Amino acid sequence: MDLLIERKDEISALRGLISDGRAGNGRIAVVSGATGSGKTALLREAAECAVEQGSVAVNVTCSPLERDVPLAVVRQLFDALPLGSQPARQVTDMLTEGVQAGLGEIATTITPAHARVAEGLWGLLVAFSERIPVVVLIDDVRNSDALSLVYLLYFIRRVRSACIAMVLSDTDDPQPRFPLFRAEIMRLPELSHIRTAALSPTGVTELLASRLGPDKAVLLGAEFHDVSGGSPLLLKTLLRDLADSASTPPEQRAPVAGEHFAQAVVSCLRRSGPTTLVAAQWVALLGDSTCKELLAECLGTSPESAHRLLRMLDTIGVTRAGRFRHPAARVAIMDGIAEQNRAEMKFRVARMLYDTGAPATQVAGHLLGQVGQQAGLCTEQAAWAVSVLREAADRALTDNRVEQAIAWLRQAHRLCTDKAERGAVLFHLARIQWRHSPTAALRCLDQVTKPFVHERFGTPYTLLLIRYLLRSGRHQEAQKILHRLHRDADSLPDEVCAELRLLEMWLAVSFPAVAEHFPYDHSLVVRRSGPVTGRDELQWQAARLLVGVLGGGVDSGFISEAEQALRLYQVAEATLEPLVMGLSALIFADRLAGAGAWCASLMDDVETLDAPAWRAALSALRAEIAVRQGDLKGAVRLAGQALDDIDAEGWGVEIGVPLSTMVLAHVAMGRTEEANALLQLPAAGPMHESRYGLQYRYARAHHHLAADRPHAALRDFLDCGTLMRRWNLDAPGLAL
16 A cells, blocks of 8 residues: 555545446546556556446456457456456457458548457447446556557547446556557546656655654655665655665665666656666766757757656656666666677767867767777778777876776777878876876786787887886897897988987986997087977976986076976976986085975875876885984885885886885884895895996995995995096995
8 A cells, every 4th residue: 555655536536436436427537657667556546346236347457468468458357357258259259350440540430340340349238337337547648558448548539428437557668568548538528637747755754654663764765765866666666675685774865776776767657768867878978968968969869859768767867867867777777788889889978079169078989899890980980989989088187087098098099090100099008007107008008018028119119118118127138129220210200300319318327337439429418508398398407407416516696596496397208217316416516405494395286186106206215314314214214104005016117216215214223134134125126227227336335335245345335436536426425
């Protein structure tokens, strides 16, 4: 009975209709409403009322499985009547004659052959009703076969003078399957139209009280109504899911939308007609972009028809103003779309949103997953999708949505068919991944390392790959690419040549053992008055500052001027490396106070970003400043944070910076065992070919000295001096 809450007026109307039928004033009622609104429950109540009043209740259920079976509904009607053997044989013969007469059409007229059969059947029904009044209850009439509706119309037009009441239930549908049948019925004066509306919040609370008790009903009523829209069927399934959820705490205040709810949502939509289900699928894909204009374009219909479908979804209780009331409903609908169809639909949605001016980030959300593989995009479509995904990734980075940017670039790489652009996308992806996981970035680039080593590539990405390979300790591969670049220098684009000169400056102070194979005049760097190109201003300023400090020959005025120029920049993919170079130069120039303040300011900016690698790089520099200022505990803490943010593989050869700082701090505090443990960590062999290796070797020498190994210490100290002179890095500030 709880499914009949707020149905008193409807039940009263049906009781009156049944009473009128018993009195010989035949009546007709159509019970209409959304799928799941309780129409079947109301018909069952009407059947009980009929029996109570001494009438015969004839229950007929129309099924979509019998739509193509002629006179299936009429056959059910007469099979349910206790006619006796002789009239039953007559019914069988007449139904056979009716089927043989052909299907006919749903119209306001009837063919003579069918009229003869219908008149015979109606006569048997009237004769029976004169003995016992009859109440015919036909559920879900929209699923009737067409020929049965012809006969039902014949009966309905004559019911007013018989002891017969007829109640038909039908689902609200903006595009009814048999519009002529509905129009003919709705114009009859003896018709009663009964609508089953959604339950109000009060009605939902009353229903919950009968299942959960009044106290819980008050607590949960509003949320259950919000999720179900007041649909009795959806409410029933939410209660079943709540009962099945053993892990739900007793104080649970939110409905559990589980398997029963998901199945009910899909069932309601299917029973509401194929157009309604397809509309729901498009709404699920459109998401917050849903509007009648876009839905109309998806369905190939008018905005007015699309608006009616949106109202239908709201009436069913699945959506509210075109937005799903609960994510589980959307998921259930999406799961019901075949993969290939879903991919094609998602691409259509993406293209429509793009054409209406939606931002790239909104469009790109529809281009993820199996869109490219399943939708069978042509080259032009794939190129368009790649451009949108790349633009969306850039905007996501601006909003610090790193994981989203990575996902969009990965999809762009999968969809891209142009070899050159695939490489560009891959390098863009690696640069973004580097801020989050250098290890992932290096593995991402593995698929292009071999082509760059063995083929001709004259792009700026070549130089970026060299930097990544050197940092990860893969010096031989980097040198092979460098040799090819130098050999083909005359044929390289001017842009690549300019970046190659900047790279050589970076090599001279970061990987001097590699730079030895590619001689470069350091003095020209300090004397040159401007950047190689305007775009590389920051790289130029940072490189000339670090080269000048480590190579000597610069005064304090030069350092101050360069520092002011560098302070204009904020941390980003393209600025982190030169900013770290500039900070390192200030540390080596013993400008610790300025370097510390600047580094702390940059760290404040990085803390708001999803960039653990950036945070680690700045933490390592702050640790180096701390140990030089005598803050040994602070140095250990900051260097430890740097090593926690990025694993050893991700650090590559640059791990020498935080390791050397921690070793020096522990040695200074007398913690030789802790320092020794750090020195046992695996360090890449190529690290000793870099500036970071010098710092590591110097720290190890101090540990040897503290551990009473003077000869080992002397060997490391002498090696440091030899390499510093050999690499033109003979600056006192490089070591403490």
